[in-house]
Amino acid sequence: MRLPCEAAVLSRLLPSAGLRGLGRAARALLSLGKPPGGGGVWLLVSTARDRPGTKYQLRENVEQLFTKFVEEGKATIRLKEPAVDICLSKADASLLKAFLSAVKLANHRTNEESLTLSALVPPKASEVEKPKTxxxxxxxxxxxxxxxxxxxxxxxxxxxxxxxxxxxxxxxxxxxxxxxxxxxxxxxxxxxxxxxxxxxxxxxxxxxxxxxxxxxxxxxxxxxxxxxxxxxxxxxxxxxxxxxxxxxxxxxxxxxxxxxxxxxxxxxxxxxxxxxxxxxLPFLPDGFAKLSLENLDLFGNPFEQPRPLIPDIQLKIPLTLLEYSARATVNFRIPYGPHVLPSHLCDDLDMSKTCQCGGACLSCFIQTTVTMNLHSVAHTVVLVDNMGGTEAPTLRYFCSLTCYSRFLDRHLQSIR
Known part of the structure; x- marks a missing residue:
């Protein structure tokens, strides 16, 4: 049985001698196996710097297993002789659980014959090298x-x-x-x-x-x-x-x-x-005004001149039943989906426009373009053209003649 992970072997005798161990974890491969002469199950800890590794006997030699963070791939095996803690991390949680169960069985000499043991031989260099990221x-x-x-x-x-x-x-x-x-x-x-x-x-x-x-x-x-x-x-x-x-x-x-x-x-x-x-790009979408950017670059697009007084009217009076029901579905946030409506109707609802009054419109609306200063949505704006402009046309939608008339009143007052 083998477990790839990161391991640090810490001596518990160093603090009593006034010394501190570095305790640095290194990529390691832990193996459970029996030496050729028998004598119970041993633990082999091999690293890239020390591929032959260090062997530790497990039979009645495990003082404690610390498994509080085993779900995070972390655990510690505390041995009696030598007095060391083998701290494991960055291990696969399921493999780690199986490995610790085997260590526990080896310690109590329980069902040793049922354990899947590996040969206690140095691993390949690729098995202990740090994974390439x-x-x-x-x-x-x-x-x-x-x-x-x-x-x-x-x-x-x-x-x-x-x-x-x-x-x-x-x-x-x-x-x-x-x-x-x-x-x-x-x-x-x-x-x-x-x-x-x-x-x-x-x-x-x-x-x-x-x-x-x-x-x-x-x-x-x-x-x-x-x-x-x-x-x-x-x-x-x-x-x-x-x-x-x-x-x-x-x-x-x-x-x-x-x-x-x-x-x-x-x-x-x-x-x-x-x-x-x-x-x-001839213009920007209506939703562009909701952005909050640090940097914006729209240089070199053939933006059209805004025409707020020349609208594209696609309004039907009276509204169709489909338009009424679609607007109600969006405005009242009625849940919908393919399990309730045909998929093409769901797509249409997803594509609904928003009027300046906040209401929704589907296929019946008035559309026009207005000027927007891009500094209203971005801290830094790359000039839109070679003339030093930072303004661009944006689409606006209106769900009714009333909403469009209110917009015209405000627009005409602003340019007087």
Whole structure:
């Protein structure tokens, strides 16, 4: 039986002699086995610096087991002779429990024959080396084709490797926190990227992506992803569900083909850095005014001139029954879902607009564009154009002629 973990062997005699041990934990492999001549079960503690390791007899030699934090992968084995404490940490909780149970049986000489014992031989160097958490690959020739990525990786960069798709071996790295696949030829993101539950940073700069799928927006990335770089791709639009990635703080969308931003982008409450320069944005969504940013860059977009007095009227009087019921569902926060309504109606409700009065409107509304000073949503604003402007047009929706008339009155008073 073997247990990979971190271990520190502390002598209990040092304090009585006025000495202090360093007590530094090191990557170790603990083995339970019997020596060739017999004599009960022994414990072998091997590290990278001392692969032959140190053997400790267990028969009637365990003074106490400290298991209060075993669920966190921590425990301590206190031996009588020599007077040492073997402090274990960063172990798999289930393996640790089984290992401690075996130690207890070996100590009491109970059912020793039922124990799964290992040979007390020095382990391989790879078994006691500290797990690799970082790998940087910046050329095709260095890309591993015949060997797997270390499962302990937390940061993986594979740039300039001419990857046409995401390697499925990467999607098995459950500890991955940062994935950098910039400067490749990736055209599509598999939905299984959303299975990387620890992923906080995803860099897809300079690829050939055409969309960001709804499946990823509905995945565990909603709670884990903090930074997303989609710059220099071919994305024309992001789905409305993109705003479910509510832990995003950094978002880069430069040099794409974006014709619009998600109209509920204001739901990204944690967003602090937004860059969408050199796209094809004619205006900003209504929800943009709800953002609270530190840095904003929208340079090089062909923003249209605001036309608050020339509205796009899509209002039907009287309203249709569908519009009435949809507005009531949203305004009164009536729960809905595929188990209650057809999926296309759920999608329509998710895409409902918000009037300036706070009410909802679905397909019957008045739409116009107004000027917004970007300093109202961001502390630092990169100039929108070469003329030194920091203003951009934003969409506004009105659920009725009454609401639009009130807006016109305020607008006309402000420009007098």
């Amino acid at each position: 970082r790998m940087i690959i910046t050329s095709r020739k260095d890309y591993p084709l015949t060997r797997n990525f270390p499962y302990s990786l937390e940061h993986l960069q594979a740039s300039y490797c001419k990857l046409a798709r995401i390697d499925m071996r990467m999607l098995c790295l459950r500890s991955l926190r940062k994935l950098d696949l910039s400067h490749n030829c990736i055209k599509k993101l598999p939905a299984t990227v959303g299975d990387l539950t620890c992923l906080q940073e995803l860099n897809l700069h300079n690829n050939q992506l055409e969309k960001f799928s709804v499946a990823l927006c509905n995945s565990t990335l909603r709670k884990s992803l903090h930074s997303l770089d989609l710059s220099q791709n071919k994305i024309r639009a992001l789905p409305a569900q993109f705003c479910q990635l509510q832990e995003l703080t950094h978002l880069k969308l430069d040099d794409n083909e974006l014709i619009r931003l998600p109209f509920k982008i204001g739901l990204l409450k944690q967003l602090r850095f937004l860059s969408a320069a050199r796209n094809k």
